Amino acid sequence: MKIARLPSADIHWRQDGDPDGTPVVFANSLGTELRLWDKVIDLLPETGLRLIRFDKRGHGLSSCPESPYSMDDLASDTQQLLDHLQIGSCVFVGLSIGGMIGQLLSHRQPERIKGLVLSNTGAKMGEAAMWQDRIARIRAGGIESLADAILERWFSEDFRQTAECLAWRHMLVRTPTEGYIGCCEAIAGADLTDSTSGLRLPVLGIGGSEDLASPPAMVRGTADLIAGSRYVEISGAGHLPCVEKPDVFAGHLMTFLKEDLHV
Template structure:
């Protein structure tokens, strides 16, 4: 999902795209998932690669992980970019119900509905590959990440974030609305909000050039280079 930004930013930065546990090429760990443990996975990876600090970018669940890193491991986060995310993703019941549904029916049973919230009506691209990506995500990995989001509430931590922060919302995002991103930007000192229109939950794909440019400009404005 980050291929557009990897291509655009790798000319000037070392770019690391992370598969969180239970997704992509990362194995499904049969332990409880929390945002804290998912953030610890990222820190362990940075340690293994001898990366002291990085420009951290996260969207949706990745945005929750990025918020946690910036609040609890501030020396590791040079700049922060949050896209289409929230400091609290609704009430726990909906996520716990989704975890039960996926374990019973598989990710393929909700793939089209999930992807239907990812792009605005103006999106001209094919969604088939995105439906396949969700369908091919391991059921247990998806369910455990739902449980991690069910118990996530990072609102009180936002004021602790000291990294220069770029916040990006999609104007048509039904999952994490511009109001959700506005609340994050209001709470984090030294933050800037951009609302991209058109754009839904995967605004980095739908508005790939604009998002890549905003991230590059955000890093450059701090007079910083290095890993992303």
């Protein structure tokens, strides 16, 4: 296991694939950690791609600074991690809050992000009042009290009947409460519409037809803010298509890398 001791937080990260390949950085959703990408990583080529993933602050094996957090904090953590890993430029794949981090990082350091995958995310995800209500309910009853409702937003009905879904439930409820709440605060305070509208880089938006957390129209609308972007929708998948339909997700990612970025 690898920990980057950064000025802002201690960030747990992992590298797979080709250490001399094109860096592809994966950023996770709220309530998950870097194992979110296991199935996709297993489907990608062993040569040509340097595959980096990490636990954002307050999640997985990273440290949990006191909340609240802002999207600027999360983008700064990621920027510091890339500095630590000496990654001058990369392809960034972000899901949900990870996609918001990718949008902001692309705005702050356009020379660093050569291509951006926005999976199940938005420039603005919900209203602040909704997030504050979720925070209040978690402070009162813990993440466990909302776990079943969150899983309904994450996964299709068929997937929720599988034994594997239990593992994702366990991951969710074991997320540090302050880390989860801190990231809720970051989402509540973020409206990236203006900065995302100014991005000029290759972008692939990926939606899930059964996603109740970031409906396909939200993802498509966010991708449409960026001139020249493409959008694809994965049928039968919810908020985490990299878990439910990893082969389809990996196929779209590889097409983007080859055809749009010539990697």
